[in-house]
Amino acid sequence: MTFIKRSILTLCLLFPAISHAELHIVATLPALGQIAAAVAGEDGEVRVLARVGQDPHFVPPKPTLARHLARADLLFSAGLGLEMGWLPPLIEVARNQAIRPETSGYFEGASVIEVLGAKAGVDRSMGDVHPEGNPHWWLDPIRGSQVAIALADRFAMIDPENADSYRQRAAVFAFRLHDMTAVWKPRFSNALPVVSYHESYRYFSERFAIPVVGFIEPKPGVEPSPAHLDSLVSIVKAKGVKQLWVEPYHHGRVAKRVAQLSGASLLSMPDAHEVKGSEGYIQFIEMLLQKAAGD
Structure with a gap:
């Protein structure tokens, strides 16, 4: 075997066939x-x-x-x-x-x-x-x-x-x-109303026909006043709200206070799942659905 052939063979053994660029x-x-x-x-x-x-x-x-x-x-x-x-x-x-x-x-x-919530x-x-x-x-x-x-x-x-x-x-x-x-949709045919921290879950709630009757933040990024929280607690009790939805990064004292005063359950709703790829996204949506359904 010539030196060149031996060299090529060695390179092939050291560096397996390279696949297409990712x-x-x-x-x-x-x-x-x-x-x-x-x-x-x-x-x-x-x-x-x-x-x-x-x-x-x-x-x-x-x-x-x-x-x-x-x-x-x-x-x-x-x-x-x-x-x-x-x-x-x-x-x-x-x-x-x-x-x-x-x-x-x-x-x-x-x-x-189709985008929801555009404002002029x-x-x-x-x-x-x-x-x-x-x-x-x-x-x-x-x-x-x-x-x-x-x-x-x-x-x-x-x-x-x-x-x-x-x-x-x-x-x-x-x-x-x-x-x-x-x-999953039929499971929410008679869904109870919920209160959310703000409008993050609008796409989810509208897809599964879950009524959202109030928000802990009166306006996005604006701290709720005592008067707003009092009004919200009254809404929760009057409408039979059982769940308060909050993002993982909004699970603070204000949300806990509303849950304490109203008797509703405070649920930290996931925004993603640690598993990668398609299974991660599907499991993430299933986690949202299971929490919303009270499973």
Whole structure:
């Protein structure tokens, strides 16, 4: 065997056959990362900027997050201004032209769904509102499935070699979410009203026809007054509210006080699940449903 052949054989043994390059995806939030991973499968690598249970409005802009963005082929965000306070500076630091807004490498989930809660004539007296609409769309599994289908098309645009695989995975994922929704919906046909910390769970409550009759925050980001809390406690008692829904990052003294005075159960509703990929997102939605159903 010649020296060249021996060298080639040695290299083949040391470095097994290299597969095609992965699509590098960065998602802003854990649930979005799970949707992206469900679609990308083995053809992509997904990094997530925020942690499970972290307020999506306030994510510390660490250098490690900018490094993830610097090597990304696609950035997947919720949109509607949810990440506006921390994502743009990270994009600037990353200096990755491929993932800037208005490019094929930047994808907002809200751009492909029917948005709820858009408001006209917004000013600061209304609190920290999102005038373009409520950005918490991933709490609705049907909108999650719609985003997955659209995301597959965007992956296919960037990585056409694996286009069929992305679309097939998205279709399977969407089918599972539709099936799960159909199974759970009848359980809430006579749902009792609930009170929420604010409008984060609107997409979820409307999908499953769960009436929300009040909010602990009178306006987004505005601390409730004693008069507001007194009124809310009266509403809880009058309407037979059994559950107070709060995000993991709002499980504080005000919410506990309302629960104590009203007798309703205080439920910390998940915003994501630690398990990665499609199973993580599906388990997360099931956790929400189980809590809402009192299981």
